[in-house]
Amino acid sequence: MEDSGQSEDKRRRALEVTLEEERSISRARNTILLANIKELNDVYDTLREKLKELRYRDERIRSFEAELVRANKLSTLGELAGSIAHEIKNPLISIQGFAGRIRKTESGEKIERYARFIEKEADRLSQVLARLLAFSRMEEPRADLVDMNDIVDDTVLFMEHHLTRFKNVEIVVEKDPNLKPVRSDRIHIQQTVVNIVMNAAQAMPDGGKIRISTGQDNTHAFISIADTGIGIKEEDLGRIFEPFFTTKEKEEGTGLGLSLCKKLIEANHGKIEVESKVGEGATFKIMIPFHQA
Numbered sequence: 001m002e003d004s005g006q007s008e009d010k011r012r013r014a015l016e017v018t019l020e021e022e023r024s025i026s027r028a029r030n031t032i033l034l035a036n037i038k039e040l041n042d043v044y045d046t047l048r049e050k051l052k053e054l055r056y057r058d059e060r061i062r063s064f065e066a067e068l069v070r071a072n073k074l075s076t077l078g079e080l081a082g083s084i085a086h087e088i089k090n091p092l093i094s095i096q097g098f099a100g101r102i103r104k105t106e107s108g109e110k111i112e113r114y115a116r117f118i119e120k121e122a123d124r125l126s127q128v129l130a131r132l133l134a135f136s137r138m139e140e141p142r143a144d145l146v147d148m149n150d151i152v153d154d155t156v157l158f159m160e161h162h163l164t165r166f167k168n169v170e171i172v173v174e175k176d177p178n179l180k181p182v183r184s185d186r187i188h189i190q191q192t193v194v195n196i197v198m199n200a201a202q203a204m205p206d207g208g209k210i211r212i213s214t215g216q217d218n219t220h221a222f223i224s225i226a227d228t229g230i231g232i233k234e235e236d237l238g239r240i241f242e243p244f245f246t247t248k249e250k251e252e253g254t255g256l257g258l259s260l261c262k263k264l265i266e267a268n269h270g271k272i273e274v275e276s277k278v279g280e281g282a283t284f285k286i287m288i289p290f291h292q293a
Contacts, residue, residue, distance in 0.1 A: 088129075091121040141185035141267045148214050148221050148288070149175045151186060155193045156212065163197075168207025171197075176215045182288045188264040189223070189286065192272075195257045196225045196284045203229030203282065219289055220270070226283040232276040240274065 098114040098121075105111060156171060163169050193212075200210045208228035215222055232240060241262040265272050269289055276282035 088125055091125045094118075094121045141188050141264075143183045144186060145181050146184050146186050146189070146288075147179070147181050148189070148223055149177075149179055151190050151193065152212055152214060152223060155190055155197070158190075159194065159197055163201055166201045166204070166207070169201050169204060170207075170209045172209055172211045174211065174213040176213075179214050179216055179221055180290060182221045182290055184268040184270070184288050185264075188268055189288070192261040192264050192286055193223060193225065195261050196286075199257065200225060200227035200229060200282070203227055203231075205230075208281075216290075219291075220287040221290065222285050222287045224283060224285045226281060228281045231278040231280050232274070232282050233278055237274065237276060241272075 095118050098117045102111050102114045105114075152173060152175060156173060159171070163171070197210060197212070204210075204227060211224075211226045213224045213226075215224065241258050262272055265286055265288070271287050273285040273287065274282060
């Protein structure tokens with residue numbers, strides 16, 4: 001009986017030791033768990049503060065970007081103001097001079113000739129101001145589903161009469177029959193194509209070929225306009241989209257055409273790429289994305 005009692009005591013003590021060990025392990029686990037929870041809470045609080053800081057920085061960056069856009073617009077308006085003053089000065093002087101001559105002469109023939117000069121200079125002023133207004137107050141673009149091939153067809157039809165005043169200018173059209181449509185403002189793209197085609201014709205005083213083609217890559221549909229004209233100097237390539245920059249004679253253009261084209265296409269989330277070498281012509285590519293941001 002005594003041996004049996006001792007054996008029972010041993011088992012009880014062993015169970016108590018095991019139980020105490022389990023309790024110790026459980027307490028240790030709880031301590032570790034609480035420490036981990038505290039650490040996770042600390043990490044969460046740190047991440048929350050970092051996220052708050054990042055959001056603040058993002059807002060600041062957006063604010064800086066908006067300020068930069070406003071500053072750029074103000075800078076452009078300043079350039080336009082200086083340029084437009086220069087552009088309208090000569091026509092106004094001419095109009096003033098011819099008006100004075102009309103007042104002093106009694107010759108009907110001279111009066112008619114001076115009146116034609118005044119009309120010509122006034123028309124030049126009107127064009128400058130109209131383009132300036134279009135540049136500074138462009139309407140928001142539409143987002144219609146547009147087939148670039150249709151735009152090319154309509155533009156060529158529209159341009160046939162206008163190009164008759166240029167000597168030996170030939171238009172060749174090559175369209176991608178599988179071209180996917182894009183969402184954009186049809187009028188904006190057509191205005192851009194017309195402007196670039198007219199520039200191409202003016203760049204070929206002895207005649208040449210204008211090749212208008214359509215195509216697509218993984219992200220964009222495009223209209224490419226290539227001419228065989230005089231080309232663009234390398235030092236001018238980076239400036240051709242600046243307001244009032246032009247390589248034409250003063251009476252041939254105001255330099256607002258390409259800058260307006262760039263603004264129109266960028267308003268449709270697109271871009272214009274240009275390649276040129278002097279004596280080898282120029283190629284302008286109007287690219288409109290399939291998916292707009």
